[in-house]
Amino acid sequence: MNMLSQGWGALVAWPAVLWLAWWLGERWHARGLPRVSTYVAVGLVGGALGGVASLRVPHEGGALLAQLALALVLFELGCRIHLGWFRRNPWVPALGVLQSLALFAALYRGLAALGVTEPWRALLAAAAVAASPAALLRVANDARAAGQVTERMLHLAAIQSVLAVLLLKLASAYWFLSAEGDWGQALLSSLYAGLLSVALGVALAVVLSALMRGAYPSSAVPTVGYALALVWLTVVADALRLSPLLAALSFGVLLRERLAWVANAQRDFGTLGLTLGVFLFVYVGARTSWSALADGAVWAVAALIVAARLVVPVALNAALAVPSGTTVRKGVLTGVALLPMSAMTLVLLERSAALGLGPAPQALWHASAALLLLELAGPVLTLWALRAAREADGSGRRGASSGGERSALAAGSSPAPAGPREAIRSADDHTARA
Structure with a gap:
């Protein structure tokens, strides 16, 4: 009876x-605070x-719903990734990879200096490499941001997210082999699982690019089609013990490359995406362990993660700004904008714990304060960086408009005067001039 009453209480x-x-987010957003914070x-x-409290258990429905919400975001981010830009300016992907590996190395060494033991040191360092695509994309969309810093931020965040998943897979495989000698689990947790995740996303993109071509009477129609496809992708990848997040990102990237996206799909997946977005960030806050926040070691880890995530991206983006075709000032602002880390890190660690990875709960415990700080304050600094770059509403960017519900699912249809495709082209123009 007690369990039944707790279930009804949660409902x-x-x-x-x-x-x-939602209500407070709208009220405080009018005062300049990002909704996600x-x-x-x-x-x-x-x-x-x-x-x-009942949604704090990783294997319950809340965790799967959080994965779905993040999959929608990563699909939308994938649809903004311009691989042609990478080919024309290889400094950008090189910067993303270097930044991810340098961040992992700095965190790994820093955690060792703090006395963190090996079973979960590599796991926490790998998970902390991930950016927060949900926070970055939502802040950019809410601010109607477009320009070089915005596009670099999103492209680098995508690279960081992919590298975080792959590093986490390697750390998981190493633990299963060293601690349990389980080759089967090591294989499922290794790069093999990552490759299968990408293959699943690519296969779905090939099928849908053929099935969803053509005109639609309203933007809601293709939005529902993509959303249902992502529900299927998330459930299947979760059941196969793959990465729904990597599969969703691959799905979006390939759809863009095949020119098969629908230009009038709704931004943020319309009402469904916005509702799931509210759930995702509330879920992140609700998962915070107050008992962990009373532990001094947790705050020491948080200080290290915050410092590394600020110093490493800012230093590397500033150092490689000119070779990669931008200014040092914009490089610094890009590094600052990449600070948020929470939703994806949380989902990655919860997923690892659900798959039986022993150190994952301990890693999640020690990451509690960092997750909280970087998702509360990170979006504020991201918004500041976009405004300082004069790419967001309220920053003096020319032609900013309040317009519309049309989507950034497709590269080329943002409510800002320059959609993602135009923003990337604008970024390339800025690169050429720089």
């Missing part, structure tokens, strides 16, 4: 908490009050 509490998060803060308070 009542979650919609109320989500509505409150408000959502996380409400989830944090809701979790502390115990109203959403």
Whole structure:
């Protein structure tokens, strides 16, 4: 009876908490605070009050729903990735890879200096490499940002996310081999699983690029088609113990490359995507362990992660700004904009714990304060960086408009005057001039 009453309590509490998060997000957004920071803060308070505690168990429905919400974001991000830009300016992908590996090395060495033991040192360092695509894309969309810093931020975030998944797979495989001698689990947790995830996303993109061509009477129609495809992709990848996040990103990238996206699909997947976005960030806040926040070692790890995620991207983007075709100032702003880390890191560690990776719960415990700080303050600094670059509404960017519900699912149809395709072309023009 007690468990039944707790279940009903969660069913009542979650919609109320989500509505409150949405309402406060809109009110505080008008005062200049990013919506995502408000959502996380409400989830944090809701979790502390115990109203959403039943969704703290990784294997329950909340974790799968969070993966779906993040898969929608990564698909949209994938549809903005311009591989042609990478081919014309190889400094950008090289910078992304170097930045990810340098961040991992700095965190790994720093955690060792803090006395962190090996079973979860590599796991935490790998997970902390991930950017927060959900926060970055939502801040960019809310600010109607377009320009060189915006596009570099999103492209580098995609590279960091891919490298974080691959590094985490390698760390997981190493643990299964060294601790349990389990070759089967090591294989499932290795790069082999990552390659299968990419293959699944690519296969779905090939099928849908053929099935969804043509005109549609409204933007809601293709949006529903893509959303249902991503629901299938998330469930299948989760059941096969693959990475739904890597599969969704691959799905979006290939659709763009095949020119098969639908230009009038709704931005953020319309009402569905916005609702799931509210849930994702409230979930991040609700998953925060207050007992972990009382541990001094957790805050020491948080200080290291925050410092590394600020110093490494800023230093590398500034150092390689001119060779990669931008200014040092814009390189610094790009590094600052990449600070948010939370949703993807949380999902990666929860997923690892659900797959039986022993050190994952301990890694998640020690990452609690960093997750909280970087998802509360990170979007604020991202918005500041975009405004300092004069690429966001309210920053003096010429021609900023308030327009429309048309989507950035397709590269080329953002409510800003320059959609992602035009933004990338603009970025290339800036690169040529620089």
